[in-house]
Amino acid sequence: MSLSNLVDDWSKYRKGREEGGYHDYEHMWGMSIDLNKCIGCNACSVACYAENNLAVVGKEKFEKGQGMHWLRIERYWDEPDLGEERTAEFQQHGASFLPMMCQQCNAATCEPVCPVAATYHTPDGLNAQVYNRCIGSRYCSNNCPYRLRYFNFWSFYEDSWPAPLNMQLNPDITVRDKGVMEKCTFCVQRIRTVKDKARMEDRKVRDGEVQTACSQTCPTGAIEFGDMLGMYDPETGVAETRVTKMWRKHQVELGKTKQNKQTPDMRGYRVFEFLNTDPCVMYLDRVREV
Amino acid sequence: MQNNEVYKDINEDLKWTQINKDILQSMENPRKGYWISVAVCLFLIMFAVVGEIYQYQIGMGVANLNWPHMWDLYIATFIFWIGMSHAGTLLSAILHIMNADWRKPIYRFAEAMTTFSLMTAGLFPMIHLGRLWNMYWVLPYLTDRGIWPNFRSPLVWDAFAISTYLTSSALFLFIGMIPDLAICRDNARGWRKKLYTALSLGWRGDDRQWRNFRRTYLIMACFLIPLAVSVHSIVSSDFAMSIMPGWSVTSFPPYFVAGALYSGCAAIITLFILLRYYFRWEEYMTIAILEKTCKLTFAIAMVWTYLNLIEFASVWYGHSAADKEVLLAKFSGPYAPFFWGMIFCGSIVPFVLAFEKWRRHLPTMMVVSILLNLGMWLERWMIVTPTLSLSYHPIAHDVMWPSWVQWFIVAGSFGWFGLLFLVFVKVFPSVSMYECKEMVLHRRELANKEISPVMANGPGGGAPAPGVANKSPGVEGS
Helix, strand or coil: CCHHHHHCCHHHHHCCCCCCCCCCCCCCEEEEEECCCCCCCCHHHHHHHHHCCCCCCCHHHHHCCCCCCCCEEEEECCCCCCHHHCCHHHHHHCCEEEEECCCCCCCCCHHHHCCCCCEEECCCCCEEECCCCCCCCCHHHHCCCCCCCEECCCCCCCCCCCHHHHHHCCCCCCCCCCCCEECCCCCHHHHHHHHHHHHHCCCCCCCCCCCCHHHHHCCCCCEEEEECHHHHCHHHCCCCCHHHHHHHHCCCCCCCCCCCCCCCCCCEECCCHHHCCCCCEEEECCCCCC | CHHHHHCCCCCCCCCHHHHHHHHHHCCCCCCHHHHHHHHHHHHHHHHHHHHHHHHHHHCHHHHCCCCCCCCCHHHHHHHHHHHHCHHHHHHHHHHHHCCCHHHCCCHHHHHHHHHHHHHHHHHHHHHHCCCHHHHHHHCCCCCCCCCCCCCCCHHHHHHHHHHHHHHHHHHHHHHHHHHHHHHHHHHCCHHHHHHHHHHCCCCCCCHHHHHHHHHHHHHHHHHHHHHHHHHHHHHHHHHHCCCCCCCCCCCHHHHHHHHHHHHHHHHHHHHHHHHHHHCCCCCCCCHHHHHHHHHHHHHHHHHHHHHHHHHHHHHHCCCCHHHHHHHHHHHHCCCHHHHHHHHHHHHHHHHHHHCHHHHCCHHHHHHHHHHHHHHHHHHHHHHHHHHHHCCCCHHHCCCCCCCHHHHHHHHHHHHHHHHHHHHHHHHCCCCCHHHHHHHHHHHHHHHHHHHHHHHHHCCCCCCCCCCCCCCCCCCCCC
8 A cells, every 4th residue: 555545535445446446346246135026934044044054043042132144034014113002004014024134235334344354355246254264353243234244152063953953054164153253145155156167167157047045045036146247347248137137227326325216116225325335235115005 | 728738749848768668668568458459359350250261161142242232341341441541641641741740649550550451451352252262363463374454443453552552551650660669679678679679670870860761751751642542542443433323423532532531530539549548648648639630530520521412412413313313212211321320420420529628538539439430431331332222223223231241250350450450559669759759859949939938037937947958869768
């Protein structure tokens, strides 16, 4: 880092796109989640547990808030406090569901605060967490506005999976011991496998070739996963994927703190865009009769 | 008139041999209260050891930390101890440069308090780490893997700032003690003789040594002042640099520094009264000096209150709904009793210090100073926890209370600090002998100048001015 960089405006280094930031992306994995299609069945969450060797902490610890569900289905009601005054109207409407996984922010707030750089941005546009490097200061989780980072408060890898069940662990991904932070990786092991295969065959990764466990499992196809590098940098000549098509259709752009929607049927939004975290996951608002 | 005579900073008739004797006896025969305090400290440390071993073995979950509450009492207490370390620098460096000579009998133990509270504070980031055994990864050591710490992280700045401050303040403490260590050396026997001989670095008290000593001390003082201010600013950036509502506050660095000086001054009052009792130091730790410390504490308390109000106002008139929500939750949420406890202890109790009558009453001051520090500890807790329980994401709104493990370790930290401090005051002279002599000398000169003409004209005849020896107050009195 030169002196001229030091006296420059540092805020621009938070942006991946601009000069000085990260710009050698090979991919930029992203998602589009249609909340109209989400039925809140939790199949994605279960698939995530199976794919990523998530520890099942049990009811007691889960209630204490020590669970580690990388993908959680959040339930929201129209009326914030239901309790005693639950009316028939609200029951009729039921809950709104919001599947939340790591948003893989391009200007992730968790990355600059890690003292040992255990979380960093990969050339795949992913916000990676290096378990081996993590010392468990837990600052990243505190600084994540989405609260999508989970900490191993207990040691589970020895006794969480009793005898035959340990055979179902995914060998492509490690099991984490106590004291490290973990979070959704967009099934990075699947991405690696497909990328390696594509390289062996000397071709580019095709759209739809990588599927995360959640998007694969979703019975209604609410979760779309794919490469968004075309959105990020049109000059790289990456073909349009299903995800980029969705983003363009709903006129959601990267690198913005507020989206300009031209018509009401543009349902796309990103969570907490105003915080300038620039997430890679777009949600499509749920529409329903009132 | 009579009051003024009773409440003098120091009795200018003190003989230098008497000063030596009084201070040196503190290292031999304290009151029984001293040993009781040592026992209490050891007892508290035992609690912390039990808690820490349990937590280390089982995992951080036993501390009742959970998914939004990733930080809790450990970080709050860490800030508390860092804060306490600032008063030593205030007394020994800032007041030294400002020529406030009433600090002389009390700055040594304040400086020791700085060093030991930093040693206590430094334990907390380690205790709170999920993988304690890898804590050295925060330091930029040379490694085959070529991995460096993340220099953008405020936690790394913390590591640098605290280790720099710890080494500097320990050095400052030691340098300021060298002439006194020479006096100890001349009077000690056995292992103490060997210790003081090694530590006094061959001090003979000649002119050249005094000159170099003065210069070094002044340079260290000038170095330490900006360092102390920067250390707590950096600790505050743990919060100010984040984006969380209630943490991302621009006024945090001055607010933290003010709070630091505040809790440090309150701790000085507590320790002042304790040491005065342990070692029968009524001649040195006088009520007049206590009063001056109390006035200083009162002024800082008002600065802290003002900065507190600024913080509320800037949130109130700001546009962040999340910030406002956190602020209102502090006022009326589940943590409200602790918040109002902090306001009471930090902003209302100090008004006791405004009254001369109470300032001179030792038991009152003891209670008040402990209440002030309780308020400051609550302040740190109320910075860390309400934000975690109420951040942006509504699904992560949660209230969690610390478990016994956290309370044990926090209690043990007080024992650890207390034990280090008590061992120090027993092994080293915790009142600066040579500077007390300077003070006495200075007061005598003042007395000669001011009182003599008046007394000469008065009916009482000539003043019995004590003979002032015109030589440097070094070791020869021993």
